[in-house]
Amino acid sequence: MAGGSTTPGRSVTSRALAVLDAFDSNSPRLSLSEIAERAGLPLSTAHRLLGELTDWGGLERRADGRYEIGRKLWDLGLLAPVQLELRQVATPFLLDVHTATRDTVHLAVREGRSALYVERISGRESVPVVSQVGSRLPLHATGVGKVLLASAPDDVVEGMLRGLTRETRHTVVDPARLRRELTEVRRRGYARTAEEMSLGTLSVAVPVRAERGGAAVVVAALGIVVPSHRRDVARLVPVLEVAARGIGRQVSRVQHFH
Amino acid sequence: MAGGSTTPGRSVTSRALAVLDAFDSNSPRLSLSEIAERAGLPLSTAHRLLGELTDWGGLERRADGRYEIGRKLWDLGLLAPVQLELRQVATPFLLDVHTATRDTVHLAVREGRSALYVERISGRESVPVVSQVGSRLPLHATGVGKVLLASAPDDVVEGMLRGLTRETRHTVVDPARLRRELTEVRRRGYARTAEEMSLGTLSVAVPVRAERGGAAVVVAALGIVVPSHRRDVARLVPVLEVAARGIGRQVSRVQHFH
DNA sequence: CCCGGCCTTCCGCTGGGTGGGAGGAGCTCC
DNA sequence: GGAGCTCCTCCCACCCAGCGGAAGGCCGGG
Known part of the structure; x- marks a missing residue:
């Protein structure tokens, strides 16, 4: 339990945004561990952020456990x-x-x-x-x-x-x-x-x-x-x-x- | 300087997301104070979050100081x-x-x-x-x-x-x-x-x-x-x-x- | 049955987010 | 022209919310 040894220079917000950055047109569907690796985050942190983003509606969780971009982000993009x-x-x-x-x-x-x-x-x-x-x-x-x-x-x-x-x-x-x-x-x-x-x-x-x-x-x-x-x-x-x-x-x- | 008397039940992440929620098709361009009010956040907090989101590329700042959805969110929406x-x-x-x-x-x-x-x-x-x-x-x-x-x-x-x-x-x-x-x-x-x-x-x-x-x-x-x-x-x-x-x-x- | 990969949950520590407030810029109105 | 207003920007000490290591669970393959 090392606690908040947060990597310097990366704000909380930017961690959530790093999760979103993991998605691109080559890989629009990702598993937890793929996202954690791409975003450079510990599994547990990525897991929590994905939960928050999914609750918000920005991501959706598929039956197979993978995540994809959800309605909310689609709506925002249209603006x-x-x-x-x-x-x-x-x-x-x-x-x-x-x-x-x-x-x-x-x-x-x-x-x-x-x-x-x-x-x-x-x-x-x-x-x-x-x-x-x-x-x-x-x-x-x-x-x-x-x-x-x-x-x-x-x-x-x-x-x-x-x-x-x-x-x-x-x-x-x-x-x-x-x-x-x-x-x-x-x-x-x-x-x-x-x-x-x-x-x-x-x-x-x-x-x-x-x-x-x-x-x-x-x-x-x-x-x-x-x-x-x-x-x-x-x-x-x-x-x-x-x-x-x-x-x-x-x-x-x-x-x-x- | 009261410090982090964060409203219970609203995570850090959800504050950034509340900022994004302020945008909808009726008001795709918003000023800082409009966003702060819609998101229910103090001005200074909204200001910082807007800065982070803008640096990321999810929002763009217009010449008149208003904010609008940026390229990154458009890209994500397409996914x-x-x-x-x-x-x-x-x-x-x-x-x-x-x-x-x-x-x-x-x-x-x-x-x-x-x-x-x-x-x-x-x-x-x-x-x-x-x-x-x-x-x-x-x-x-x-x-x-x-x-x-x-x-x-x-x-x-x-x-x-x-x-x-x-x-x-x-x-x-x-x-x-x-x-x-x-x-x-x-x-x-x-x-x-x-x-x-x-x-x-x-x-x-x-x-x-x-x-x-x-x-x-x-x-x-x-x-x-x-x-x-x-x-x-x-x-x-x-x-x-x-x-x-x-x-x-x-x-x-x-x-x-x- | 055991191993490895993957996901989920827990929990104590601490450093970074927080928000009140000060200061400044730009505007209108008298 | 200056008083008063709105809106934006920046600062900083406090303290709690996010953090991540670790343990446990689940599944499928050998």
Whole structure:
């Protein structure tokens, strides 16, 4: 019974949060001992915290003893601004694009050096894609990513250029070439990729601009993914642009209320 | 400086959780003092907890000093089983229905005496509806609700019948009549409502059945909402049934993995 | 039957959370 | 312009709530 030899620098609250941090998309269901190990907590401590979180409703306990994210956390997540503002106004426009093209449609925002996928509409007949809502993919290998990178601050661009990862054999990993591509994206107003993130797919994307503090800034990117045999993707740019303008208008309006 | 005269029965963890509980869909952005009051905490305590939650990434602080739900909680919410299992497999089928009908399509599960809306697909041209993803609406006044109620345990049905709330002048508030309707729903396999939740709309819904423990049980309801001048809604039932069977098959399969 | 993995519960110690209060920033009103 | 208000931030001594080692229970496999 050593008592409260609490590890310095870790508050009580942060222990409970460390428990939640144990969950991610690769392991949405965990047992007590898995959670204790991931959170770096003694079994008994993890056990008590799990009990409290479960009573609260943030976690749920399955019949097999494993824990998973519960209703309360789902509800809270729905209140996040990315969900509340952007996604809600954008979804109908994504639907328009999907209706017109039957392809997979994406909406993404920049988060650091990643494209964060905020919404996706994908029919059963669309090409399979790696991205899901909540995914983060590198900015240099996707259509929406290139659009977001083209409007990102210089330090983000420079940081990216220093460490271009190869996702497929077609990924652009030459900094000079990517820099030229970004210039091209800014000039003509849309980005393309060809099998740079996953083989067999092309993508096109356009920026979503909204008014923020008097200036039009890129707040998101709208893109579609098609099978790579389809060579007519540039034809789809106007469809995307109409939707992007619609989203931008709505976002500008919504932000005025707050 | 009175020190830790902690209110009995409220653990440290639950204080942090009480802070999160302060947020709901009516007030997704709150100031420090609002949160402190809602959570029943002293200002200084709430202040520190907000700092910890913000550092963690579960909350974000706006320029105006207010707090809102942050990325981390959004991410966690996406891991909830309602999202992960049901919603992910169902969305393509909802899209099929929407493509065929152009109307608002809903997927809901039962949570106590409410229908919890798990997914919604609604175009810009669809009728405006009250429900959003995450909404809870009464079981007796919506199409998906009646379907879910028709397959609910007896005690839930009896509980509902004792307190039928009137949502519009067309809401069924007579227990005997609702009981007859539920029998009818079970018999013919779908439910209808006419302006019972909001004026100007009709709805039709069918059950989604999946195999659980060897038996086919109703795990969700799939419904559409149309303007009330459209009198041909029963015609849409087969479309819903095809989609519901597709969802049910997928859900049965997914659950076998776990 | 014994062993190992996993979960649950117990309990005395102690250090970190607590909350009153002081101080400051920003605002309105007279 | 300053008095008064609301709201936020920070500090600090107290003391109790959380802590975690350990023991016991359960289950399944060898």
